[in-house]
Amino acid sequence: MNGRTSLLLVDDSPEIRLLLGHMLRSWGYEVLVAGGGYEAWDIIEREQPRIVIADWMMPDLDGLGLCKKIRDSVHPGYIYTILLTGRNDQESLIQGMNAGADDFIIKPVNLDGYNELKARLRAGERIIQLWQALQEQNRRQVELSDRLAIAHERLRRELETAGRMQRRLLPPGGSRVHGVSFEWLFIPSACVSGDMLSYFGIDEKHAGFYCIDVAGHGIAASMLSASLNQLLTPEMDGRSPIKRRMPTEPYYAITPPVEVMAELNRKFQIDTQNFQYFTMVYALVNAPSRTLEISNAGMPYPIYLPSNDTAYFLGDGGFPVGIIEQARYESIKFQYGTGDRLFICSDGISECTNQSNEMFGSERILNLLNGTHAMSLSETLRELENVIKKWNGGGEFEDDVSILGIQFP
Numbered sequence: 209m210n211g212r213t214s215l216l217l218v219d220d221s222p223e224i225r226l227l228l229g230h231m232l233r234s235w236g237y238e239v240l241v242a243g244g245g246y247e248a249w250d251i252i253e254r255e256q257p258r259i260v261i262a263d264w265m266m267p268d269l270d271g272l273g274l275c276k277k278i279r280d281s282v283h284p285g286y287i288y289t290i291l292l293t294g295r296n297d298q299e300s301l302i303q304g305m306n307a308g309a310d311d312f313i314i315k316p317v318n319l320d321g322y323n324e325l326k327a328r329l330r331a332g333e334r335i336i337q338l339w340q341a342l343q344e345q346n347r348r349q350v351e352l353s354d355r356l357a358i359a360h361e362r363l364r365r366e367l368e369t370a371g372r373m374q375r376r377l378l379p380p381g382g383s384r385v386h387g388v389s390f391e392w393l394f395i396p397s398a399c400v401s402g403d404m405l406s407y408f409g410i411d412e413k414h415a416g417f418y419c420i421d422v423a424g425h426g427i428a429a430s431m432l433s434a435s436l437n438q439l440l441t442p443e444m445d446g447r448s449p450i451k452r453r454m455p456t457e458p459y460y461a462i463t464p465p466v467e468v469m470a471e472l473n474r475k476f477q478i479d480t481q482n483f484q485y486f487t488m489v490y491a492l493v494n495a496p497s498r499t500l501e502i503s504n505a506g507m508p509y510p511i512y513l514p515s516n517d518t519a520y521f522l523g524d525g526g527f528p529v530g531i532i533e534q535a536r537y538e539s540i541k542f543q544y545g546t547g548d549r550l551f552i553c554s555d556g557i558s559e560c561t562n563q564s565n566e567m568f569g570s571e572r573i574l575n576l577l578n579g580t581h582a583m584s585l586s587e588t589l590r591e592l593e594n595v596i597k598k599w600n601g602g603g604e605f606e607d608d609v610s611i612l613g614i615q616f617p
Contacts (some may be wrong), residue, residue: 218248218262245269263292279308286339288332307536367399386495387617402429403610415493464502469537485530503539515547544616556607
């Protein structure tokens with residue numbers, strides 16, 4: 209329609225159609241005409257005009273009925289309706305508004321009336337333009353929402369894949385290294401986790417194990433925990449601080465836990481570009497001498513459960529890795545007894561809250577473990593899992609939850 213606003217004039221009077229039609233065309237409108245309501249409806253369905261000016265009183269379908277049909281139907285654009293009427297009472301005004309009319313012009317239309325009609329048409333065009341702008345804005349928002357939903361779904365799938373890959377980094381549960389039994393519990397708060405744990409043989413006499421809790425959770429934390437998993441191996445590749453090459457027999461040296469912590473602290477100092485740090489427990493088992501040397505860098509105190517005694521907290525907390533460059537780390541060394549157990553828990557357990565916002569706390573873990581002497585190591589971890597999930601109310605955990613359980617031969 210050459211860019212002009214399409215307008216449908218509906219009146220059963222040929223004279224009104226001729227007079228008003230000429231006037232409306234002179235104002236720049238693309239004018240369609242109909243002599244009655246049903247004829248007008250056919251044109252509306254076919255041509256979709258933007259404005260309809262309809263006489264109230266018509267023999268077949270009057271202007272009021274036409275307004276109702278327009279409002280009860282679905283159209284690609286908003287149709288602005290103006291009723292031509294000789295009525296000027298409030299009841300008629302309300303009746304027309306309820307039928308869906310946008311505006312009224314009182315007949316007979318004189319020169320002043322033409323000017324008023326022109327002004328009201330311009331106001332109607334502004335409303336139509338506003339409706340179009342809102343529709344375009346809504347379309348863009350829907351399009352953006354759809355794109356975000358697609359991106360979110362893609363990210364969710366990628367995170368789930370990353371979570372499965374991260375879980376494959378964990379050692380097999382129910383394993384033994386030099387007779388020492390290991391079990392673990394691992395519950396990420398999201399698809400990926402900042403927690404990591406592992407155990408491994410270092411040589412024919414020694415075994416090592418660690419638990420790590422990277423500050424925060426999500427992608428950044430999981431990337432650091434995965435990097436640490438790749439770094440902390442007994443392979444003498446020149447990167448790992450656990451075992452180093454030596455020029456003389458046996459051509460390697462096993463690094464004491466405190467030196468492992470110090471080396472990691474030097475490598476992973478926080479700065480303005482990277483504000484990530486982590487807590488960690490690292491321990492070294494000497495199987496022939498039945499000794500355990502353990503160092504703690506900011507993790508909750510490990511819990512030691514003798515086979516024939518009550519559980520107690522082991523050692524001190526120490527500084528997290530990466531915060532203080534001059535941090536010094538300590539370790540404790542002792543002999544373990546047959547059947548003794550050690551439990552290392554991330555703070556996702558002790559800081560887990562219930563519906564009253566009460567933390568589970570380390571003491572509850574200690575008391576719970578005191579009643580597990582008759583359980584297997586696996587059963588003990590399952591019991592811990594059940595208790596903490598019940599405490600949490602069965603929802604998602606706010607922080608990653610991990611436990612490493614060790615039983616000595």
